[in-house]
Amino acid sequence: MKSIHVLLVWPNRPEQMAMLDDAYHLHRYDLASEKGRVSMLDEFGDQIRAVVTTHGGGLEKSLIDRLPNLEIVACSSVGLDTLCVDECKARGIQVTNTPNVLTDDVADMALLLLLATVRRLVPGIHWVHSGDWVNKGMMPLNTSVHGKTVGVVGLGRIGKAIAHRAQAFGMKVCYYGRRQSPDVDYTYYDTIETLAHDVDILMPAIPGGESTEGLISKSVLKALGPQGYFINIARGSVVDENALVELLCAGELAGAGLDVFADEPHVPEALLALDNVVLQPHCSSGTYETRGRMAQLVVDNLAAHFAGKALITPV
Secondary structure (H helix, E strand, O other): OOOOEEEEOOOOOHHHHHHHHHHOEEEOOOOOOHHHHHHHHHHHHHHEEEEEEOOOOOOOHHHHOOOOOOOEEEEOOOOOOOOOHHHHHHOOOEEEOOOOOOHHHHHHHHHHHHHHHHOOHHHHHHHHHOOHHHHHOOOOOOOOOOOOEEEEEOOOHHHHHHHHHHHHOOOEEEEEOOOOOOOOOOEEEOOHHHHHHHOOEEEEOOOOOHHHOOOEOHHHHHHHOOOOEEEEOOOHHHEOHHHHHHHHHOOOOOEEEEOOOOEOOEOOHHHHOOOOEEEOOOOOOOOHHHHHHHHHHHHHHHHHHHOOOOOOOEO
16 A cells, blocks of 8 residues: 555554555655745655644644545544534545543543632642741642532543442532433533533533534533633633633632633733633643544554445544
8 A cells, every 4th residue: 555645644553654654655744844845745746645743733624625535534533613524525535533532531631620720729839849847837728629510511421431430539510502312311401601600610522623613612611600610621712712711810719720712822911810720732632541542543544445344543
């Protein structure tokens, strides 16, 4: 299959990169300069049959336009909002992603952020390192998570995994979704604002994209209130980030744990000064194990496609 030309927009894990390099004629778009990319597409654009990318690498329409014989886009992420999926479908281009394999790590990060934010882990670390424990004694009390109510927005695979973990910590679970899920007994809400009003912790577990942009609006955050916490492992686009920052700075939210942002890797400066906010660099799925499984799905989906078999995880 070395005769099959593959455009690498974003690199895979080293082991799977070796597999790709062994099986295909790889074109390292990710390493090329702007001028080099133009030359690469001029020379090989009409020979490219597959693209390998991630949510961060994306796939723009302008690039698709340069690849007239593109057959498949293999993306090493769950998120699809940077891939021009509709454009691909209109041109008969297959798209694959990597669902399921990252569910547990993302749900773990959600609970990590929840616990670290509500129990004030970062200020506690600072209390020890700064000498405040010696000089001032015990740090101020924080808040228990046991008995609190978590509102999950979107009860898909990740949402259910988060709910399961929250229950293990003695929390009550409520949720909002486009429809009520028949296989759970959590309390269902048909509006996000009402859900936010009734819970202590609000946590979206929904994809990015136009359909969810700003779904967690300022009115939703205000309904959550000054005793409420906001945790986000979904996408930065799903929340009105300006409103979130404004309410946190004004003390109209108790705190936030954030793994995702609207303009990554740029984080609003105001958040960096707040001690009731826990920040992570979009790394919920960032473990060796999960990234390895995601990378292998990319390899396996390409192999299935070029062998004329059914795709493993088609979009």
